[in-house]
Amino acid sequence: DGGITQSPKYLFRKEGQNVTLSCEQNLNHDAMYWYRQDPGQGLRLIYYSQIVNDFQKGDIAEGYSVSREKKESFPLTVTSAQKNPTAFYLCASSIVGGGGTDTQYFGPGTRLTVL
Amino acid sequence: GQNIDQPTEMTATEGAIVQINCTYQTSGFNGLFWYQQHAGEAPTFLSYNVLDGLEEKGRFSSFLSRSKGYSYLLLKELQMKDSASYLCAVRGGTRGGYNKLIFGAGTRLAVHP
Numbered sequence: 001d002g003g004i005t006q007s008p009k010y011l012f013r014k015e016g017q018n019v020t021l022s023c024e025q026n027l028n029h030d031a032m033y034w035y036r037q038d039p040g041q042g043l044r045l046i047y048y049s050q051i052v053n054d055f056q057k058g059d060i061a062e063g064y065s066v067s068r069e070k071k072e073s074f075p076l077t078v079t080s081a082q083k084n085p086t087a088f089y090l091c092a093s094s095i096v097g098g099g100g101t102d103t104q105y106f107g108p109g110t111r112l113t114v115l
Numbered sequence: 116g117q118n119i120d121q122p123t124e125m126t127a128t129e130g131a132i133v134q135i136n137c138t139y140q141t142s143g144f145n146g147l148f149w150y151q152q153h154a155g156e157a158p159t160f161l162s163y164n165v166l167d168g169l170e171e172k173g174r175f176s177s178f179l180s181r182s183k184g185y186s187y188l189l190l191k192e193l194q195m196k197d198s199a200s201y202l203c204a205v206r207g208g209t210r211g212g213y214n215k216l217i218f219g220a221g222t223r224l225a226v227h228p
Binding site: 088106107108 | 148150156159204214215218221
């Protein structure tokens with residue numbers, strides 16, 4: 001089955017700790033994305049990557065870091081510098097081609113709660 | 116600035132038709148997407164419009180008017196399982212070659228028996 005997986009589904013962390021969220025896809029997509037979703041707000045882009053070993057900051061990259069060492073994987077680290085990390089985190093992937101063919105498909109999400 | 120507006124909440128009756136509107140103001144336009152998101156789950160792709168007009172996909176249709184910066188999602192023969200949030204997203208201007216998606220806050224639809 002092709003798809004995007006994120007783990008864990010629920011994550012709790014103490015203030016001051018870094019935590020890494022996993023995102024894996026077997027769709028052979030070149031592009032991958034991380035979004036954050038807060039109640040009453042639209043999805044906001046944290047980081048994106050269009051090719052292995054390259055990634056770009058989105059609108060709210062402060063306090064986050066990513067890596068893209070493999071095409072299939074795009075882990076997100078939420079660092080202690082992120083002031084308000086409690087949120088629902090969504091990973092997505094797409095081909096890079098323009099038009100409707102580069103629709104973004106989403107993983108099931110990780111709900112992070114900082115205690 | 117860039118802005119996408121959708122109603123926050125809507126209610127409808129099972130079997131009825133509902134129209135969810137989306138208006139946008141973005142620095143560029145290269146397509147509009149609709150996603151469905153059940154509570155606590157991932158958004159799932161519903162439709163894509165890049166030219167003016169209506170795209171029909173079974174019970175769901177999506178309309179676009181680029182000159183008015185306006186789209187709607189039409190859901191027919193509503194079912195209880197259609198209770199979800201519906202996200203409007205515009206692919207705006209390029210940023211270093213990347214066509215960025217800008218999301219509205221979503222419309223929460225409640226379908227009642």
